[in-house]
Amino acid sequence: QQQVKQSPQSLIVQKGGIPIINCAYENTAFDYFPWYQQFPGKGPALLIAIRPDVSEKKEGRFTISFNKSAKQFSLHIMDSQPGDSATYFCAAMGSNDYKLSFGAGTTVTVRA
Amino acid sequence: DAGVTQSPTHLIKTRGQQVTLRCSPKSGHDTVSWYQQALGQGPQFIFQYYEEEERQRGNFPDRFSGHQFPNYSSELNVNALLLGDSALYLCASSLGLGLTEQFFGPGTRLTVL
Numbered sequence A: 001q002q003q004v005k006q007s008p009q010s011l012i013v014q015k016g017g018i019p020i021i022n023c024a025y026e027n028t029a030f031d032y033f034p035w036y037q038q039f040p041g042k043g044p045a046l047l048i049a050i051r052p053d054v055s056e057k058k059e060g061r062f063t064i065s066f067n068k069s070a071k072q073f074s075l076h077i078m079d080s081q082p083g084d085s086a087t088y089f090c091a092a093m094g095s096n097d098y099k100l101s102f103g104a105g106t107t108v109t110v111r112a
Numbered sequence B: 001d002a003g004v005t006q007s008p009t010h011l012i013k014t015r016g017q018q019v020t021l022r023c024s025p026k027s028g029h030d031t032v033s034w035y036q037q038a039l040g041q042g043p044q045f046i047f048q049y050y051e052e053e054e055r056q057r058g059n060f061p062d063r064f065s066g067h068q069f070p071n072y073s074s075e076l077n078v079n080a081l082l083l084g085d086s087a088l089y090l091c092a093s094s095l096g097l098g099l100t101e102q103f104f105g106p107g108t109r110l111t112v113l
Helices: none
Strands: A004-007 A010-014 A020-025 A030-038 A045-050 A056-059 A062-067 A072-077 A086-094 A097-102 A106-111 B005-007 B010-013 B019-024 B031-037 B044-050 B053-057 B064-068 B074-078 B087-094 B108-112
Touching: A004 A086, A020 A086, A030 A062, A030 A097, A045 A056, A045 A062, A045 A072, A072 A086, A097 B031, A097 B044, A097 B053, B005 B087, B010 B019, B019 B087, B019 B108, B031 B074, B044 B064, B074 B087
Parallel strands: A010 A106, B010 B108
Antiparallel strands: A004 A020, A020 A072, A030 A045, A030 A086, A056 A062, A062 A072, A086 A097, A086 A106, B005 B019, B019 B074, B031 B044, B031 B087, B044 B053, B064 B074, B087 B108
8 A cells, every 4th residue: 555645646836836745644663754856757856855853844946844743744846947847756764664655746737 | 976877778578578677876875776667656666685685675576586786786687577567667776774865767668568
């Protein structure tokens, strides 16, 4: 079964808008939560990652918000650009289980 | 500084055949993980190699096997190919075992006819 649930499946925003992608998990052993960006025909590229002891992390226009009690985390893309159009995956990894469990992905389209 | 490289880029096989995919990790990395990504889905973990041993395995049949060489490069072998094995096969490298970043290669697109 999918250990990380991701929503929405797709979304469309105008340039400058803020797409928000949400993920939820059940496994409390998860201890590391990265986000990956994937363009068609390419491998996933690491965007930003967070640990549960932090509630928010920003890197450039990308922000992760983390709610440990709700077991949810989200990605915000500030001032989105057409070049941000891609599929985004959330993932999780446990401290004793070093494999990544991925969400199903969100296809983001930023219209110019 | 070379990133993760994979070969070949594309591969077409027929049912029942065997295939070998190759991966060279990012410079300085010693751990290799393999993932299968079906069209429109997130990557699924196949297995992970460290110090030339399989350390963890996902929910994949024994038809999927691997190897890691002393230079840390790795191979993924799939026997008795099924139509359902058609996917993008991704290799990710990292440093050691632990909560470390995994960097992905471009993948090998396998089509089984």
